[in-house]
Amino acid sequence: SAGVVQRAELLQLVLADLLGPQRLIKEGVLPAELLFGHPGFRLPFHGQTPAGGVWLHYYAADLGRAPDGRWWVLADRTEAPSGMGFALENRVVVSRMFPEIFRTFNVSRLAPFFLALKAHLQEQAPAHRENPRVVIMSRGPKHENYFEDAYLARYLGYSMVHGNDLTVRSGVVWLKTLDGLLPVDVLLRRPNSEACD
Numbered sequence: 001s002a003g004v005v006q007r008a009e010l011l012q013l014v015l016a017d018l019l020g021p022q023r024l025i026k027e028g029v030l031p032a033e034l035l036f037g038h039p040g041f042r043l044p045f046h047g048q049t050p051a052g053g054v055w056l057h058y059y060a061a062d063l064g065r066a067p068d069g070r071w072w073v074l075a076d077r078t079e080a081p082s083g084m085g086f087a088l089e090n091r092v093v094v095s096r097m098f099p100e101i102f103r104t105f106n107v108s109r110l111a112p113f114f115l116a117l118k119a120h121l122q123e124q125a126p127a128h129r130e131n132p133r134v135v136i137m138s139r140g141p142k143h144e145n146y147f148e149d150a151y152l153a154r155y156l157g158y159s160m161v162h163g164n165d166l167t168v169r170s171g172v173v174w175l176k177t178l179d180g181l182l183p184v185d186v187l188l189r190r191p192n193s194e195a196c197d
Helices: 002-018 032-036 084-097 099-104 111-123 146-156
Strands: 060-065 071-077 134-137 159-161 166-169 172-177 180-183 186-189
Touching (some): 084 099, 111 146, 134 146, 146 159
Parallel strands (some): 134 159, 134 186
Antiparallel strands (some): 060 071, 166 172
């Protein structure tokens, strides 16, 4: 677990540098074409400072066990890692179906993670509004992760939206409702960048 935490911290520092001073490129540690040739790089993000200086809001690693018992990181998931909702749903089902076994093995609870995620999302709101409007953007009911997105939105108490539920006016994201437009303070985007307009 210490190695996974270290890996996430390294990725956060790399992102902060590449979207900021770009010392890694200037010093020749990373080739410039790695950044500027990447289809996900957006020039308007360069020089921007996100709330709290955090570029990497959550991180997941695909782990595997080596034949000798050591753990390997098979892949890093940094943009919109899936699995949070599925893990939560599975944990809830297992704890209800096998409560004695669940208590016997002293399984770590997931609630602290989701409480921390909620607090983090609220901190991202402009001027740290007391009750910010947070929405979870999903790719829609035809996407394989729709159930997970819906489960996560319901558990966290946020509205789930699709791209056509939103509009941008004067640099502000708005949620379309029957009562008119409502400003969105924080948008947790579940689709990867290439799936967004």
